[in-house]
Amino acid sequence: MFTPSTSASLCTTSAVALDTLLGSSLSVGFSRLNTFDALAITRRVYGIDGAATRFATEKDDTFRIDASDGARYVLKISNPGETPEELDLQVAAMRHVAAVAPDLPVPRVLPGIDGQFVVPVTSPAQPYRTARLYSYLEGMPLDALRGRAVDHYAIGEMLARLQAAMASFRHPHEHRVLAWDVKHLASLTGLQTHIADPSHRAFIAEAFARFAAIEPALRHCPAQVVHNDFNRSNIVANPSGRDFVSGIIDFGDTVHTAVAIDVATAVMNQFPLDFDADGPHDLFADARDLLRGYLAHAELSRDEVLLIPHLAMARVAARALLTSWRAMLFPENEGYILRFTRPGWEHLRWFMQRDPETVSNALL
Template sequence: MNAAVSDAFGETLADDAPDVSIAEALALLRRHYGLTGSARTLPGERDHNFHIQTEGEGEFVLKVSHPAEEADFTDFQNKALDHILTVDPALPVPSVRKSLEGEAQFMVGIGGSAPRIVRLVTYLPGQLLSRSLTSSAQDRNLGIFLARLGRALRGFFHPAAGSDLLWDIRKVAKTRPMLAHIVDAGHRAMVERAIDAYEEHAAPVIPGLRAQIVHNDMNSYNVVMDASRPEMVNGILDFGDMIHSPLICDLAIGAVYRWPAEGHPLAPAARFVAGYQSVQPLEIEELGILFHLIRARLALIANIASWQAERFPAKRDYVLRLITEVWASLERLDGLSSADARRYFLDHSKPE
């Protein structure tokens, strides 16, 4: 890995974390939370996560952070969840379970590794969005949910919100060195065009837009839907990519995963934006760059996933789980002009 790639990613993405066994997870649960039960591993990019089913105390997710993760950043997540549940108690997000010592998080060495941060949060039941049937109602409801989440976070701040996070659309140009890991020349060219368009059309506008702390990762594996009514949102997971960022960037990320269907490629995204605007109206400047932000997020996924698949072969299936949809979306959006995309959003994302 060259120096530019290493510097861009930071330690939590550039180095894999030592494994944590189920036995070790259950031992942590007993010792620090006084809970017993069963555990199964959950996939994760940086952390080791376990779905915990206890005997009479409910279900949880035990999170063991990457050794390079900073305590301030996990504290940021804990306090954000507490804030959301104070401002909008009906909003389904995980809640933090404190340890027997009354701590929201603590440091512990596991299997001889460097000390790692351990946390326990409640488990949100349901079916992942990635496995749920799509519908127009689902598009709108997801937009409404994200707008409510943004409103709940609006008055919150934390010193760690300014972290230099690569999963920040504004940093997409930093991922140019990762283009070398995209084998197909046509795919590589599409990603380059998306980055170029972002730098030309969106980057100059970004500094003047309203910003706040946002979730920053409403992807289809971080949202839980009602299993019997897949248009209804049961909750959102994984606050590990939170950041202080323009509000429109958060919306663009969610819009990416409303994959283009038959008809106009932006139709599902526009319905998502319409739902969002029924709670939080957008400004004309925000809508004007939304298309470029969506393409930039797709470019970010393509670059990071291609790099990670090569560096961590054992995680290849996990990091490339959405790559087929990403290439298809980039191809369909590549054929739209900036003016046509902007006009489509202005005409088709009005709240009903």
């Protein structure tokens, strides 16, 4: 039976992980491209003409391309801080899923005129940037839906099916150190200085202590390459269609980590946004529906089920730390970066009002 340890130490990779974080694309700024730039790239690199519409994004340039022949695509221009290895990891993971599970709604990666899937588009004003072109998946972002319109069970089913497809995937860069991989939460301690509210800093300090208690158990959990960002913005939904989930997008956080972390990320992203920790609401009500859907197609040990609520808490804490830091770096994009952080403080307050054993049983 899983029991949080009271004597665990912080992860020994903290310094390495923080150095990697500070040098990653999360900290690299760039000049935003406009729709004219996007169309010039699609004409030159892909031989496609049409119209471009910008999507709101956190760290790259993304456009919908409405081609003259009626087809639709998604054009992504990388952040200058994204390395060739991590971009290849994303593309290879998507192509693997398309090959082994072609029925899964994952975008198809389309080559440029020269046959490359990741195409350099550097210029004196835009060094070290690349283009990728994906098929467009019809539907609406899950974060545009609320309440009964969301089929949480179907989301859990889709996560299990995606994990099954990715279980056989291997890549030389799959073990990269990623700030959004919750197993590295202890590496983010230096970001606490960017949390202004003293009560919020207290929540974060307690979250670190609670994570240290469960971290030894996490090391023994089954692991594989996973999506690692099954959130509201990365799930495309079609509420009136036969299949509720019509798209799984953004493989930018793909990494080899514990399966329980991937499930916990999906669980955390079902927490209600209009939540009051002192109210009668059940923080895990929608998450239990997701877990039931997941377990219809996959297995978790009892220890993993008991660990997942703590990992969901760790993901809330990581989001608070990373987004507060990034909002300081990029104040012009603060609204988008912090869009889920503010309700997250109420989620953390809910966790801190309960003892670890109660949290362990939250999904039962």
